[in-house]
Amino acid sequence: MSQDQAARLRAMAQGQRPEQPLFAARVVAITSGKGGVGKTNVVAGLALALAQQGQRVVIMDADFGLANLDILLGLSPKFTLEHVIRGEKVIEEILLDGPMGIRIIPASSGIQELTRLDTMSELRLVQGLQRVAETADWLLIDTAAGIHDSVLKLLMAAQEVILVTTPEPTSLVDAYAMVKVLHLREATKPLWLLVNNGQNVDEAQETIDQLQAATERFLGKQLNVLGMIPNDPHILQAVRQQRGVVDLFPRSPATHAFQALARQLLGQVSLQPDGFASFWRQLASDELQ
Numbered sequence: 001m002s003q004d005q006a007a008r009l010r011a012m013a014q015g016q017r018p019e020q021p022l023f024a025a026r027v028v029a030i031t032s033g034k035g036g037v038g039k040t041n042v043v044a045g046l047a048l049a050l051a052q053q054g055q056r057v058v059i060m061d062a063d064f065g066l067a068n069l070d071i072l073l074g075l076s077p078k079f080t081l082e083h084v085i086r087g088e089k090v091i092e093e094i095l096l097d098g099p100m101g102i103r104i105i106p107a108s109s110g111i112q113e114l115t116r117l118d119t120m121s122e123l124r125l126v127q128g129l130q131r132v133a134e135t136a137d138w139l140l141i142d143t144a145a146g147i148h149d150s151v152l153k154l155l156m157a158a159q160e161v162i163l164v165t166t167p168e169p170t171s172l173v174d175a176y177a178m179v180k181v182l183h184l185r186e187a188t189k190p191l192w193l194l195v196n197n198g199q200n201v202d203e204a205q206e207t208i209d210q211l212q213a214a215t216e217r218f219l220g221k222q223l224n225v226l227g228m229i230p231n232d233p234h235i236l237q238a239v240r241q242q243r244g245v246v247d248l249f250p251r252s253p254a255t256h257a258f259q260a261l262a263r264q265l266l267g268q269v270s271l272q273p274d275g276f277a278s279f280w281r282q283l284a285s286d287e288l289q
């Protein structure tokens with residue numbers, strides 16, 4: 001990026017603060033060390049449970065390797081983030097209406113990473129996201145798994161990060177690696193632990209204890225515990241029907257767990273003035289230095 005472009009972008013970043021920052025969405029990124037641990041299902045479940053509690057929720061698919069948030073909810077987008085980045089559509093034109101009033105920003109697999117965009121594409125994307133964020137209480141971002149630069153950048157820019165792990169040793173080890181990398185980059189970033197797919201409460205609690213013990217001992221870091229979602233066959237049934245479990249099976253154990261987590265988030269995550277503006281300034285900032 002030329003110095004001139006950088007200066008322009010920086011100036012726009014300053015000028016683009018929402019006029020009413022209190023209405024900017026809380027930006028929460030959901031990630032995991034290892035793939036296949038249930039991240040996308042967690043994003044959808046939390047979104048629906050928050051919507052049930054009167055919240056305006058937008059979910060964004062930022063897993064460009066395996067973009068499938070839309071498929072999970074039975075939606076078939078005609079246009080995706082790719083069109084926004086290319087300047088062919090504005091974000092309002094790609095937004096999909098999902099169940100219970102949630103809105104979805106779809107991606108397509110294999111598109112350019114968000115953090116490697118040229119200045120114009122980045123401006124298009126970020127200005128669009130900001131407009132969306134001004135009409136939402138929550139922007140939940142489904143990120144790819146693993147310690148890649150593009151994922152880390154999204155995580156660092158988000159206000160809060162939810163780290164999903166299962167009790168499996170492989171998932172736990174990868175979750176620890178993720179905590180470590182995030183901690184080394186920004187020790188104060190709020191990090192929430194969510195244990196998914198445990199066979200019972202004891203197993204999930206053991207997972208939490210093990211990870212907490214390791215992070216406290218080796219990193220001196222306290223993890224916040226968001227909670228647990230049990231293994232529940234209703235989730236698989238809902239996936240097969242391309243419906244959200246919260247919507248399809250309102251009395252299932254998974255739905256009750258998502259509702260409890262949503263209440264926990266509502267109680268614990270405060271609205272940050274400047275939340276979204278700071279999110280995208282951070283996203284852009286590496287390029288600006």
Ligand SMILES: Nc1ncnc2c1ncn2[C@@H]1O[C@H](COP(=O)(O)OP(=O)(O)O)[C@@H](O)[C@H]1O
Nearest residue numbers: 035036037038039040041197230231232235236
């Ligand atoms: N709590 C759960 N109980 C039962 N099955 C689950 C649970 N969480 C996830 N799954 C299953 O695990 C698979 C992977 O979930 P997904 O959300 O796509 O993971 P990720 O986004 O991390 O790759 C899905 O087929 C889903 O049905």
Ligand SMILES: [Mg+2]
Nearest residue numbers: 039040063066
């Ligand atoms: Mg996924």
